[in-house]
Amino acid sequence: MKNIIFNLGPESDVIISSRIRLARNLRDFPFPLKMNPKQSEEVLESIKEVLVNNYQDMNFINVNELSEVELFSMVEMHLISPEFAMSKKPKGLILSDTDIISIMVNEEDHIRIQALASGFQLENVWKMCLNIDNSLEEKLDIAFSDTFGYLTSCPTNVGTGMRVSTMLHLPALVMSGYINKILEVCNKLGIAVRGLYGENSKAHGNMFQISNQVTLGLDEYEIVNNVKNIVKHIIDQERILRNELYKQNPIIIEDKLSRSYGIFTNAKILTSEEAFKLISDVRLGLEMGIIKDIDMYKINEIMLFMQSANLQRLSGKKLSLQEINIKRAEIVQKIIKNK
């Protein structure tokens, strides 16, 4: 894996990553829920053929052969969804060399195109998705209706089939309690706020995923712009609050963040919850100039490799919970010391 995603993108003090996914289905095949294994194979083959032949930097990965740990480390990298990792049906994954574009075949829909980039880069990821989408449409017949647009397995995705989401780090909004106001406003505007891994997941380490709810009746550019505009406001508010918090309580903030850094770099056992809490403080301390002896690239690297499946993948074996917590503390220190 080339670690482009660890690099810093625009507005990276608040925005970790930008992501867009498009849901598509082939005509004349039932949706994955109703497909038999033969049909699943046929869908898989036709999509694979178009993409792997058209793009030199696209690789087919036979996910049916991967272990649980390998699959879930891809979930942690946000390359596939947890549902896709768990599904037992014939499925496939097509990944770009740089791991920025991933296409899941036979998830909830036949095709899920996803592009991911660090920082605030919604236009760029949209261009990447559009490019893949157009190539597929040229060669394959896509399920589409004049009224409902792109037909998807779930009506929550019908129309554009588009989910635009950004991952935000919002410690000051959480500390000040102002986050609830944000959630309220987003809800009113048809914008969903979720935890780190999307639907039904908790907000770990002050990380929030902000995405559009409505996929029908707006065109793709409007959807991108709606998310973009709301996210811009949230970035501004987070920045103002960070400054105010520090200005009004300099010693308290410095103490809190420095303590977290101390624990993070010296602990021998780290649970996932604690590690996420600490890394949020370390990230904030680094952004505010309070913590200086680490860089953001390393933080991003730790953030991925400290997660359970990736820890086990690195160790080359399945570990018990306690072993994972020990290994996590080791990895954190190893990455920090590594020049």
Next chain:
Amino acid sequence: MLCQKCQKRIANFLVTQVINNQETDIYLCNECAYLSEGMNINIPSVFDDLVSNIIGFDANITRKYMEDVKEINVCEKCGMSYQEFKKNGKLGCENCYESFYEMLIPVIKRIQKNSKHIGKFPSKLKGKIVLDKEKEILKLKLKEAITKEQYELAAEIRDKIREMEGNL
């Protein structure tokens, strides 16, 4: 078949009613089935991530409702029943959108606040979609010409529409 209650909409449900210990079958449309006696449906007002909650109403009511109502709607292409869709929130194939059209429209409006796609479309369909739009406009013009009693113009427009239909 029309709903036996309102006589307006298409019947989607077969409801068994017990009147004086006598079972009677009655064919009802979506709305009349929901509103029919003894059934009290609460539609959750807050948007919920679980589609089944949006589509499937309150669990207890749904259970009672399922005992009372036998759905006659099944997608002929993939064999999925509307009940199955309500349970897991996922459709079986593209044809389900047509099979369950009447029932899906309110669901989609509730989730999406819209019911018409205006975004991009597959390039292969470009010709057809543009033609459809032009035809729609011509049909409006035809109506206008007829109302204004401009019959010559109307005939011209009618021929154009016929020509387009021939081309498809």
